[in-house]
Amino acid sequence: MSQDTNTPQWDAARWPAQPLDAPAEQLPPRLRSGAGLALASGEGLGRLRLQVCQGCGQTQYPPRDVCVHCLDDALDWQDVPQGARLVASTTLHHSHFPYFQARLPWRIATVRLDCGPVAVIHLGDGCREEPGERLSVTLRRDGGGMAVLFGQPEE
Numbered sequence: 001m002s003q004d005t006n007t008p009q010w011d012a013a014r015w016p017a018q019p020l021d022a023p024a025e026q027l028p029p030r031l032r033s034g035a036g037l038a039l040a041s042g043e044g045l046g047r048l049r050l051q052v053c054q055g056c057g058q059t060q061y062p063p064r065d066v067c068v069h070c071l072d073d074a075l076d077w078q079d080v081p082q083g084a085r086l087v088a089s090t091t092l093h094h095s096h097f098p099y100f101q102a103r104l105p106w107r108i109a110t111v112r113l114d115c116g117p118v119a120v121i122h123l124g125d126g127c128r129e130e131p132g133e134r135l136s137v138t139l140r141r142d143g144g145g146m147a148v149l150f151g152q153p154e155e
Contacts, residue, residue: 035063038077039147045139048082048149050115051075061117083154084111084137087118089129099143109151111135124152 035051039062051060055072059080066073089109095101107123121137123129134154139147 035065035075039063039139045141045147048080048113048115048137048139049077050080050113050117052078052080059113059115059117061113061119080113080115082136082138083114084119084121084135084151085114086111086127086129086131086133086135086151088131089123089127109135111137111151113137119149121149121151124150126153127151128153 039050051063052058052075053060053067053070053072054074054076055067056070058067058069060068060075064075067075087110089107092100092106092108093104095104095106100106107127107129108120109123109127109129110118110120112118119137121135122140127133127135135151136154137149137151140150142148
């Protein structure tokens with residue numbers, strides 16, 4: 001799918017570097033599981049840090065308490081390859097969350113990470129949004145201070 005010329009390009013002002021001092025309804029959703037909080041803490045900012053099962057070696061996403069493949073609970077956080085292949089993308093024009101309502105349209109994509117899992121990510125500028133496009137996926141902070149997956153064209 002080629003990019004719609006009516007869709008605004010990624011705006012860095014939508015993605016502040018630090019958490020906003022704002023009421024909760026003006027921040028992105030913050031609910032996370034215990035395992036999700038470890039990802040959201042931001043320890044891997046600027047790179048891709050995910051759980052890897054010590055029993056079978058499978059990379060986990062989203063974060064979980066036991067391996068989806070072998071049910072082992074020995075999941076260690078490790079840096080993994082940042083590459084991904086775009087599966088599909090879309091532009092959101094509606095949201096139930098006030099934070100996103102104020103920032104629509106919002107581009108997201110489904111990608112297959114080179115380390116195995118499929119993930120939904122926020123999509124940055126310069127992405128052609130064509131299936132098969134190579135992307136680099138890293139962790140960035142959202143407006144509420146949580147780390148989220150963000151993709152941009154692979155260099």
